[in-house]
Amino acid sequence: MHLVYPAVLAALLFCVGLYGVLARRNAILVLMSVELMLNAVNLNLVAFDVWLRDTLHAGQALTLFVIAVAAAEIGIGLAIVLLVHRNRGTADIDRLRDLKETPDDRPERPEQDQQKAEAAA
Amino acid sequence: MTTTTTAVLVPLLPFLGAVAGLLTGRRAPGFVRPLAVLPAVAAAVLAVVVAWQQGGGKAVDAATRLTPTGSVPIDLALHLDGFAVLAAVLVGVVATCVQLYSTAYLRNDPRYPSYAALVSLFTSAMLLVVYSGDLMVLLVGWEVMGICSYFLVGHYWETKEARAASLKAFLVTKFGDVPFLIGIFALAADAGTFRINGILTAAANGGLAHPTLDALLLLAGVAGKSAQFPLHTWLPDAMAGPTPVSALIHAATMVAAGVYVVARLLPVFTASTAALVVLAVMAAVTMVGSALAALAQDDIKRVLAYSTIGQLGYMTGALAVGDRSAAVFHLLTHGAFKALLFLGAGVIIHAAGTNSLSAMARTGGLARRIPDAYWTMTVALLALAAIPPFSGFFSKEAVLGAAEHAARGEASGIPGAAGWTVLAAGLLTALLTAAYAGRLWLMAFRGTGPEAADHGREPVAINAVLWVLFVPALALGLAAWKLPDWFGGHALTPTLTTSVLGTGCALLGLVAVHAAWRRSRAVTAAVPMGAVAADPDAAPYVSETETIATHEQAYGSIAGAQDPGDPGRLLLGPLHRHAATGFHLDVVYSALFVRPTRAAARLAQFLDREVVETYVRGAASAPGLLGAAVRRAQTGNVQTYLGALFAGSVVLAVAAVLVATGA
DSSP states (O other): OOTHHHHHHHHHHHHHHHHHHHHOOBHHHHHHHHHHHHHHHHHHHHHHHHHHTOSSOHHHHHHHHHHHHHHHHHHHHHHHHHHHHHHHSOOBGGGOOTTOOOGGGSOOOHHHHHHHHHHHO | OOHHHHHHHHHHHHHHHHHHHHHHTTTOGGGHHHHHHHHHHHHHHHHHHHHHHHTTSSOEEEEEEEEOOSSSOEEEEEEEOHHHHHHHHHHHHHHHHHHHHHHHHTTTOTTHHHHHHHHHHHHHHHHHHHHBOBHHHHHHHHHHHHHHHHHHHTTTTTSHHHHHHHHHHHHHHHHHHHHHHHHHHHHHHHHSOSBHHHHHHHHHTTOOSOHHHHHHHHHHHHHHHTTOTTSOTHHHHGGGSOHHHHHIIIIISTHHHHHHHHHHTHHHHHTOHHHHHHHHHHHHHHHHHHHHHHHHOOBHHHHHHHHHHHHHHHHHHHHHTTOHHHHHHHHHHHHHHHHHHHHHHHHHHHHHSOOBHHHHHTOBOHHHHOHHHHHHHHHHHHHHTTOTTSHHHHHHHHHHHHHHHHHTTOSTTOOHHHHHHHHHHHHHHHHHHHHHHHHHHHHHHSOOSSBOOOOOSOOHHHHHHHHHHHHHHHHGGGGGGTHHHHHTSSOOSOOHHHHHHHHHHHHHHHHHHHHHHHHHHHHHHHSOOOOOOOOTTSOHHHHHHHHHHHHHHHHSSSSOOOOTTOHHHHHHGGGHHHHHTTTTHHHHHIIIIIHHHHHHHHHHHHIIIIIIHHHHHHHHHHHHHHHHHHHTTOOSOHHHHHHHHHHHHHHHHHHHHHHHHTO
């Protein structure tokens, strides 16, 4: 089998995953898209491992690592999503904007600090 | 004990007393008075012992190398000649009197412990100046006196006048000390040593490269310390300090130091004719100007302050005609009667409740309230006016005699012009001195009006000190026959010409002021004025603080008063207005130095606030603005961040590929 088939498939998978991560609103679907991207990488790793005839099979070994890390990631990720949903009743990423920069909590300027200190003294 | 050991103890004891007083003053108040008085008494006794052992014979010299400096070494040197030992006796006796007097005058003062310690330190520094044989060590004592005077003049720092006066005293004397220091370096560079003996040897052998420059530089420091024109303006204002401090500064320490240093280094000055002429002119201007100003002052202590400036003018005049025996003789007698005058003035201020002569002239019976001060001060004022046979007469005759000697060209190396200048100014000042001494006495003790408040009898410590100082003020003039043995000079006894001229001038002054006083009595009685602070139960210093703080409000000026019944006003005529302000010298200095300094300070403030700080603020606000711009990207939407991240990595990847392919 020519290398181009798994490579193109992996690229397509990765693009689908990227689209999902950047465009989907539901947090669970975003996590699923991340999985797609990871698996696209796995496919690449295995394909190149075979094509390069690596005696140590570093590509396959690394794939196993990625699968393990992905399992851990999805476990923690789903737990977070679950808690967020319980707290807020939604898992919509667009609405989770608590870390947004708002104009009124900007750090104060030094003169104002000084005035406050004088007022305190 | 050898003479050297005793002499070392003389400045050391008051110094140790000062250290102990400063350390234990708060914790052990019971020891403060003994620690103040006993070291001064011991120093005075030891100074007498040193004087006895030295006996006016050969000078005792002892030295130990203090530090090698790489070029001119500094020695811890003693030089005990007739001048040094007698001046030390004066310092010791006056300091003892002042310390005793202060125990009563400043009783209940919460700051008495630090005050007494500073007076001890002051005494110790002056004794160091007197005994030192090395100019660098002398300078240490000289500067310690400067800082002590700052603290002591500012003792009543609650009043604005005292704060301003202490600062002025410090700045003006330091202004003279800078050229003084340079002058010492110049002398040491020429002579190769800081030892006074070495410098005098070099001066005698013509080893000084620039004697005029050296002498003029030294003269600046002396003018500052000894309050000579044009650096005398700090002294009248220093009257805002406690009276005993004024007595100490004026009689024995500080102002005497300048004259004493010139006396020690006289060969340096006589090596330059120009320096002597400058010294003579300075002395003449100081004498006449201060005597005129004294005639117009209203504050009794300011009259005495200007009289000190004038008497110091006599001493510098004697030095200008090359006669240090006469100068130091006048220094000794003046120290005695001026200390007495100041301490007596403290008693008067307490009893009258005011320092204003105009107010005293409208108070009756002051002389009966304080008989001790009345009699002792009468004698001291007669000595100040140089009426025979009191002490001031003999020393002033010695000065005038020396000036006449120089004027007739009989003194070798002294320009006749200097002699004539000093003689003419001295005679004119004799007249004026008698006039203001008489004015002070008539206004203070011969006032008419309501009786003074009864403050009870003054404490024994105060009256005893007055009578102790009364003896030298009365009889120290007899030393004129004995002192040549000590000073190794010519006779100091009065000569007929100058005696007749001087006494005639003095009597003329007294008669004139008496006539003026009789004429102005009716006006005095008709125009009531004066504010009196009566504190019968408080310590004397309380009245003094109040009267210093209120003089300007009550009489319109810190120096003079708008009193039409003042005999000085009648005598001076249109000159009175200018004399009362010290001939507007303060205004001139304010225009020349104070205002430019303030303007420069404002400029520096503007540059700092508006220019330098603008850069600092700009450096802070530019990143702030950039940060505000970047903060707009923080939308809180994770997917936006990731999108930007992805776009960025794509750009980087494309760039990397382009670079790798060399496109």
